């Protein structure tokens with residue numbers, strides 16, 4: 664399976680902050696990736712460099728084997744939908760779709776029409792007259808109907824209600840199954856998209872903390888709770904992500920190894936074992952432990 668994105672030593676530094684620091688990774692074609700991290704982690708900066716909207720301070724980005732900057736051949740294969748997508752205000756929705764059709768070679772009218780109906784979009788209404796959620800729906804139609812080999816959604820659903828978000832996920836997975844492409848989905852609604860993701864990239868303060876197969880990661884993340892002494896015994900030699908202490912009860916989030924039987928071991932010590940969601944893992948990973956467990960407490 665081919666690589667469609669190669670990032671090497673990528674850094675973006677501003678005067679007071681380094682948004683992306685020495686990042687290197689590759690993405691394969693026809694996979695759905697989740698790009699996760701807290702506010703300010705560097706996700707949008709990274710996506711802007713991938714889509715040639717921002718120059719790196721150093722390092723390089725190759726998309727489909729080429730540098731994306733001013734490279735029409737590459738750029739027409741990338742569709743980037745962001746939260747605050749700006750369209751000319753005087754455009755009607757139909758003008759946005761006609762423009763997208765002229766840019767993206769794989770644009771599909773049938774899918775665009777289907778999605779227009781799903782989201783109940785009035786094609787002849789002007790952009791400046793749309794509600795926030797309708798504007799997000801327009802972006803989603805463009806993102807899906809373009810069928811671009813690299814499709815990137817950066818928090819695409821500001822203002823979209825749960826029903827509309829459900830339509831987005833369903834249509835994405837249906838169309839992806841028939842017309843595979845590489846999708847990068849950046850969102851804070853991790854629980855909602857968790858089942859869609861095939862690989863997960865977690866970034867924090869401009870660095871890539873995790874890059875793993877989503878199913879494998881989901882099977883390794885869990886928490887145990889119990890008294891501090893027993894929990895501390897259990898924690899020895901394990902990868903502890905987060906510790907929380909309420910009175911004498913300690914709960915730790917851990918990242919197990921695949922081959923370990925973490926559940927059995929925890930339960931044999933009388934600890935409560937709970938598999939945790941990807942969202943909780945990301946929150947715990949990117950939050951400092953509130954309190955360390957001190958031996959004997």
Ligand SMILES: Nc1ncnc2c1ncn2[C@@H]1O[C@H](COP(=O)(O)OP(=O)(O)OP(=O)(O)O)[C@@H](O)[C@H]1O
Nearest residue numbers: 677680681682700701702703704705706707708709
């Ligand atoms: N033009 C800029 N000048 C200076 N600093 C910037 C600039 N753009 C981004 N930053 C900083 O870079 C860091 C990463 O920002 P970025 O927008 O990439 O984060 P993010 O992960 O997308 O956050 P969010 O989830 O809130 O959208 C932040 O500290 C931000 O303040």
